[in-house]
Amino acid sequence: MPNNLDVMLSVSLNRATTPWSLHVDDSNHPNYLNPGPNPQGIVWTLMGEAATGSFLPLLGPELGFAWVGIQPRTSIFDTPFLPANNQLKVLDHHTGPDTAGTWAYILRARIGGTVYSTTALSAAAQNTNPRIKNN
Numbered sequence: 793m794p795n796n797l798d799v800m801l802s803v804s805l806n807r808a809t810t811p812w813s814l815h816v817d818d819s820n821h822p823n824y825l826n827p828g829p830n831p832q833g834i835v836w837t838l839m840g841e842a843a844t845g846s847f848l849p850l851l852g853p854e855l856g857f858a859w860v861g862i863q864p865r866t867s868i869f870d871t872p873f874l875p876a877n878n879q880l881k882v883l884d885h886h887t888g889p890d891t892a893g894t895w896a897y898i899l900r901a902r903i904g905g906t907v908y909s910t911t912a913l914s915a916a917a918q919n920t921n922p923r924i925k926n927n
Contacts, residue, residue: 798833798881799825803910805842805903814842814899814910816922824925827891831870831883834924838878838901845903846877854907856880860896860921868893868926886926896921 799822806815816823816836825832838845847856850872857872857880868891870883880899885891898921900909910922 798835799823801834801836802839803836803842803899803901804838804840805908812908814901814908816899816910818922821925823923824927825884825886826927827886827888829887831885834882834884835875836880836899838903842901842903842908843878845901845908847874847880848900848902848907850874850880854900855898856900857882858898860898860911862893862895864893864895865891867891884924884926892926894923894925896923 801822802817804815804817806813823834825834836847838847848854850856856874868885870885872880872882875881898909898911900907902908
């Protein structure tokens, strides 16, 4: 995928988990990014019944976006921002082997007055946080 176009990731409300959670659709691995000379935009958009919600602020006690576990070097990703209530965006500066890696993150959004997050444990108690992989 050329890195001059934003990577779009749909985020929906997952009622199959207890408690309900946010689900990032990364089928066909749009979250796997190849290196390139330009920053790659990654945009998460609340879709379906989550579309009326909004991502939590990016500053404060409960963040709309946060890295989980191993943190990427500060030069790889710009500070996330909210281009619209139902969207969150970050720029990925993946230029080669020095910026390769895999990083887990958490998203939080308020939908109908309730805060939901991507953090969920599977039946096997495995962490299912979504990831960004710089190939």
